[in-house]
Amino acid sequence: MLTGAGLGLWYQKIQEDKEHRALEGAESGAAAVGAAAVGGPFTLTECVTGKPFTEADLKGRWNLLYFGFTACPDVCPEELEKIAEVTDGVQKLMASKRPVATDPFVRPVFITVDPRRDTRERVAEYVAEFHPAMIGLTGTLEQVRQAAHAYRVYFSQTSEDNDGDYLVDHSIISYLVDPNGEFVAFYGKNVTAEEMIKSIVEHSFKGRTTSAQ
Ligand code: NI
Numbered sequence: 001m002l003t004g005a006g007l008g009l010w011y012q013k014i015q016e017d018k019e020h021r022a023l024e025g026a027e028s029g030a031a032a033v034g035a036a037a038v039g040g041p042f043t044l045t046e047c048v049t050g051k052p053f054t055e056a057d058l059k060g061r062w063n064l065l066y067f068g069f070t071a072c073p074d075v076c077p078e079e080l081e082k083i084a085e086v087t088d089g090v091q092k093l094m095a096s097k098r099p100v101a102t103d104p105f106v107r108p109v110f111i112t113v114d115p116r117r118d119t120r121e122r123v124a125e126y127v128a129e130f131h132p133a134m135i136g137l138t139g140t141l142e143q144v145r146q147a148a149h150a151y152r153v154y155f156s157q158t159s160e161d162n163d164g165d166y167l168v169d170h171s172i173i174s175y176l177v178d179p180n181g182e183f184v185a186f187y188g189k190n191v192t193a194e195e196m197i198k199s200i201v202e203h204s205f206k207g208r209t210t211s212a213q
Helices: 004-016 075-094 120-130 141-150 193-212
Strands: 043-046 052-054 062-068 106-112 135-138 155-157 168-170 173-177 183-188
Touching: 004 075, 004 193, 043 141, 062 075, 062 193, 075 106, 075 120, 075 193, 106 120, 106 141, 120 135, 173 193, 183 193
Parallel strands: 062 106, 106 135
Antiparallel strands: 043 052, 043 135, 062 173, 155 168, 173 183
């Protein structure tokens, strides 16, 4: 669990630091890489509505993207629980910017790398288990490959066992995408929820500072 009081004090402190100088180099665990290197065009399907979802649909808000599959035995559930915790943690701090908890400041987005089994229905049910605001995306194998390629995500299906069952090896990374649809940071498995919350809030302040100049 996060220490709510600790994060509250931290938030107060960075708000008081109008220049946000204290934020420089404080992104523990978050690695910024060349923005142009990650992200790009893709077309998938939003699992609840069945509507196309492209890179343009990421614009207008902060997003946290994660690629995985619903049959993943432990890693994906753990990561998605962390992402749900991050969504709520950021929301607590940033509620004044986007007050509705079911439409929070940062939107969690799950993208399947197992479209063969991960139907719209299956993904929609799966993401709802983790967070009411989490959306799920699927598509054809080719569409999923395109999206994974854009975000430099690796995935590979293992051979099937006698029951036709298989796993999918995949990168375990969450991607922060800003309201311009631009990739800004990624977080590996070892980055904690609290570190992610701080990084996302810091990036949102930087964005505001930049756009104000
Ligand atoms: Ni997984």
